[in-house]
Amino acid sequence: MHEDTSFAIHPGKVQQTNASSFRDIGNLITHKKNESTYYFQCDNCEVAMSFYTESIVRIVMNHESKPRLQDSKAVIATPKTVSLTEHATSEQLSFKTSKLEVYVNKQPFRITINDQNGNVLLHEGDRGMAFNEKGEVISYKAMCETDHFYGFGEKSGFLDKRGEKYEMWNSDVYAPHNPETDPLYESIPYFMTLREGRAHGVFFDNTFRTVFDMKSEEDGYAFSAEGGQLDYYVLGGPDPKSVLEQYTYITGRMPLPPKWSLGYHQSRYSYESEAEVRELAQNFVEREIPVDVIHLDIHYMNGYRVFTFDKEKFPNPEKMIADLRDMGIRIVPIVDPGVKRDPEYSIYQEGIRQDQFCKYIEGDVYFGDVWPGESGFPDFTDEKVRKWWADKHTFYTDIGIEGIWNDMNEPAVFNETKTMDVEVIHQNDGNPKTHRELHNVYGLLMGQSTYDGMKEQLHGKRPFLLTRAGYAGIQRYASVWTGDNRSFWEHLAMSLPMCMNLGLSGVAFTGPDVGGFAHDTSAELLVRWTQVGAFTPYFRNHSAMGTLYQEPWQFGEKNEAIIKKYINMRYEWMPQLYSLFYQASVKGLPVMRPLLMEFPEDVKTYNLHDQFMIGDNVIIAPILAPCITNRAVYLPAGEWVDIVTEKVYEGNHTHLVHAALDQLPIFVKKGTAIVRGNTLSSNADKTPKRMNMDIYASLKDEIYRFTFYDDDGETFAYENGTFIKLDIEIASTPDAIKVTVVDQNGKFVPTYEQINVRILGLHENQRVIINGEVSREEPVILLK
Numbered sequence: 001m002h003e004d005t006s007f008a009i010h011p012g013k014v015q016q017t018n019a020s021s022f023r024d025i026g027n028l029i030t031h032k033k034n035e036s037t038y039y040f041q042c043d044n045c046e047v048a049m050s051f052y053t054e055s056i057v058r059i060v061m062n063h064e065s066k067p068r069l070q071d072s073k074a075v076i077a078t079p080k081t082v083s084l085t086e087h088a089t090s091e092q093l094s095f096k097t098s099k100l101e102v103y104v105n106k107q108p109f110r111i112t113i114n115d116q117n118g119n120v121l122l123h124e125g126d127r128g129m130a131f132n133e134k135g136e137v138i139s140y141k142a143m144c145e146t147d148h149f150y151g152f153g154e155k156s157g158f159l160d161k162r163g164e165k166y167e168m169w170n171s172d173v174y175a176p177h178n179p180e181t182d183p184l185y186e187s188i189p190y191f192m193t194l195r196e197g198r199a200h201g202v203f204f205d206n207t208f209r210t211v212f213d214m215k216s217e218e219d220g221y222a223f224s225a226e227g228g229q230l231d232y233y234v235l236g237g238p239d240p241k242s243v244l245e246q247y248t249y250i251t252g253r254m255p256l257p258p259k260w261s262l263g264y265h266q267s268r269y270s271y272e273s274e275a276e277v278r279e280l281a282q283n284f285v286e287r288e289i290p291v292d293v294i295h296l297d298i299h300y301m302n303g304y305r306v307f308t309f310d311k312e313k314f315p316n317p318e319k320m321i322a323d324l325r326d327m328g329i330r331i332v333p334i335v336d337p338g339v340k341r342d343p344e345y346s347i348y349q350e351g352i353r354q355d356q357f358c359k360y361i362e363g364d365v366y367f368g369d370v371w372p373g374e375s376g377f378p379d380f381t382d383e384k385v386r387k388w389w390a391d392k393h394t395f396y397t398d399i400g401i402e403g404i405w406n407d408m409n410e411p412a413v414f415n416e417t418k419t420m421d422v423e424v425i426h427q428n429d430g431n432p433k434t435h436r437e438l439h440n441v442y443g444l445l446m447g448q449s450t451y452d453g454m455k456e457q458l459h460g461k462r463p464f465l466l467t468r469a470g471y472a473g474i475q476r477y478a479s480v481w482t483g484d485n486r487s488f489w490e491h492l493a494m495s496l497p498m499c500m501n502l503g504l505s506g507v508a509f510t511g512p513d514v515g516g517f518a519h520d521t522s523a524e525l526l527v528r529w530t531q532v533g534a535f536t537p538y539f540r541n542h543s544a545m546g547t548l549y550q551e552p553w554q555f556g557e558k559n560e561a562i563i564k565k566y567i568n569m570r571y572e573w574m575p576q577l578y579s580l581f582y583q584a585s586v587k588g589l590p591v592m593r594p595l596l597m598e599f600p601e602d603v604k605t606y607n608l609h610d611q612f613m614i615g616d617n618v619i620i621a622p623i624l625a626p627c628i629t630n631r632a633v634y635l636p637a638g639e640w641v642d643i644v645t646e647k648v649y650e651g652n653h654t655h656l657v658h659a660a661l662d663q664l665p666i667f668v669k670k671g672t673a674i675v676r677g678n679t680l681s682s683n684a685d686k687t688p689k690r691m692n693m694d695i696y697a698s699l700k701d702e703i704y705r706f707t708f709y710d711d712d713g714e715t716f717a718y719e720n721g722t723f724i725k726l727d728i729e730i731a732s733t734p735d736a737i738k739v740t741v742v743d744q745n746g747k748f749v750p751t752y753e754q755i756n757v758r759i760l761g762l763h764e765n766q767r768v769i770i771n772g773e774v775s776r777e778e779p780v781i782l783l784k
């Protein structure tokens with residue numbers, strides 16, 4: 001009460017702290033090895049340790065029972081027997097792989113983890129692992145002066161999280177997101193530490209409410225949970241990319257998304273009728289603005305009952321979907337978890353009769369208020385329920401729907417706590433647990449159910465899923481948008497570090513509501529935001545009821561032309577983006593990256609939040625404030641070319657660049673290349689007819705390697721070799737640019753037969769050599 005007034009800082013409200021109540025786990029008594037796991041019996045608990053690769057070690061402390069090693073919702077990897085050297089003295093034990101050294105101090109039990117060269121990654125000092133009577137667990141680690149922290153999933157604020165304290169508890173936050181708004185919708189209890197150019201990571205696999213504190217102490221940080229085990233994985237790095245590869249080795253990688261889901265999405269809360277949707281689609285086609293998806297928000301349903309259509313407003317959804325499909329547009333409807341309490345509604349009837357809803361221990365169904373009013377919530381922790389819910393999606397797939405938007409899946413409930421009663425019990429496949437323990441995985445498991453169901457029903461076509469809530473591993477099922485932002489310039493700016501940290505948390509496919517959801521957007525904000533959106537991995541314009549409409553044409557012809565230019569640009573860049581999504585699917589690397597990922601030695605990049613990279617060679621430096629047409633851009637080592645003016649900029653410098661309203665500063669590193677398609681000629685057929693590779697010639701001796709990847713963009717045929725993958729090397733010297741296809745794989749036959757090579761900034765002394773042959777006028781790479 002009164003939290004919105006100055007009463008919140010009443011002098012009588014000083015918070016009581018209870019910091020000293022933790023109990024140390026004590027000394028090591030004995031230890032033994034069982035299969036690939038080591039068990040350490042300590043005074044007050046047992047600790048288990050296992051290796052997942054030479055670079056990944058897992059530590060589990062349980063003060064209530066034996067360490068449980070099996071029941072993770074996030075982890076898909078299993079421990080491996082790695083080659084280890086063990087050594088023991090009276091004071092300590094050591095375990096060394098080719099990449100990591102783990103030291104266990106016996107009295108008291110403390111763990112230190114080094115890399116193979118003896119550089120300390122994690123160190124426990126006076127305090128190590130501890131627990132208290134309430135069942136809370138905590139791990140204290142030493143913090144170096146040069147430590148910088150990233151990841152933590154979906155957090156507002158700047159890029160570097162040193163000095164912050166974060167909580168993980170999936171929450172529906174409609175109030176304006178500001179730098180201290182925490183927690184938000186996603187919980188990814190994971191971070192990466194960057195220390196003097198070297199990186200390592202920690203994934204704390206605990207689904208209770210967890211806290212990461214890099215703020216309270218100067219020389220230490222801690223992660224803790226309200227209950228459960230202290231169960232964490234240490235990822236040895238040594239650089240940001242390998243940390244991401246290791247984290248996604250543990251929690252999984254995103255499947256290749258359908259190409260259409262990488263296009264432009266138009267949404268609104270809500271387009272309320274078939275007529276409105278058809279008119280919207282027609283507008284895009286007539287104005288020649290490409291669009292791949294129109295979203296249906298909650299008004300498409302009959303009284304917000306999921307798996308229904310409002311038959312008055314949407315009399316023939318199947319026909320509408322088919323007609324739009326002919327225009328090159330897909331429909332993605334929203335599906336929330338809450339099922340309306342209505343004894344005449346078949347989904348509710350089934351839910352009750354088949355026992356699919358979350359219940360109290362005494363057997364009463366839990367009801368919470370959401371859009372449809374009082375609702376039951378499927379218990380996605382149970383395989384039976386996931387299957388039931390999955391199968392229900394034939395309602396959508398039977399009429400041609402290939403994508404679903406999951407919202408309110410924290411789960412959000414309209415009450416003081418914003419969610420389900422934490423005392424509710426989840427069946428959890430025969431291992432019942434309270435909502436307090438499983439709250440943070442509700443969205444993940446709903447995602448799993450939806451994705452798996454759609455995949456089965458689409459018979460070989462790739463489903464698309466968008467989600468608001470999630471936990472570590474959500475990338476296996478869904479793309480994540482950052483929830484209810486506002487049409488504020490500050491929110492445009494904030495979306496950059498937010499998406500970059502999501503990318504560093506394994507979620508490559510992410511983006512904010514372009515234009516802003518709540519509040520009225522303005523022409524200038526929409527233009528600048530669309531410029532950014534064209535390069536964020538997920539690209540959807542969405543706005544709330546009661547706000548100004550913000551479709552591309554709502555602010556006059558001049559602004560429409562600019563917005564159209566950038567949506568078109570998205571499609572021209574699709575081959576480049578798709579090749580990067582391929583990287584995300586095989587290595588877990590984000591598409592949108594902070595500069596520190598490519599330049600981890602460069603301290604100037606450590607908190608650089610207002611510019612970002614696409615892949616390893618493109619820097620985007622958008623305008624993030626009104627009325628501004630110049631901005632400072634930091635360009636790291638190398639030479640960089642502005643792709644519009646072709647002006648060359650020296651790296652390791654900050655430059656002032658000009659960007660009129662229709663300009664977005666984009667820089668490509670010299671010596672590298674980007675691949676782009678032609679401008680679309682029709683919304684209905686978005687396959688590129690030409691494939692172009694622009695090489696930004698360098699006069700220095702340097703080598704750049706990259707992978708161009710393509711396939712049908714729609715099916716899983718790539719799993720059986722129907723793709724095209726070219727590993728390309730560009731060797732620059734003062735007298736030549738040599739382009740060599742080092743390897744070509746796959747049997748996909750694209751619509752283009754060659755890649756047209758354009759060399760920008762070629763010096764008169766430089767020859768162009770393609771696959772070993774000197775090239776004449778128009779160089780091309782012929783596909784085999």
Ligand code: GLC
Pocket residue numbers: 268269297298334407408468483484517542544
């Ligand atoms: C939530 C979502 C928003 C959606 C609205 C209505 O606020 O975050 O995107 O439009 O619900 O479904």
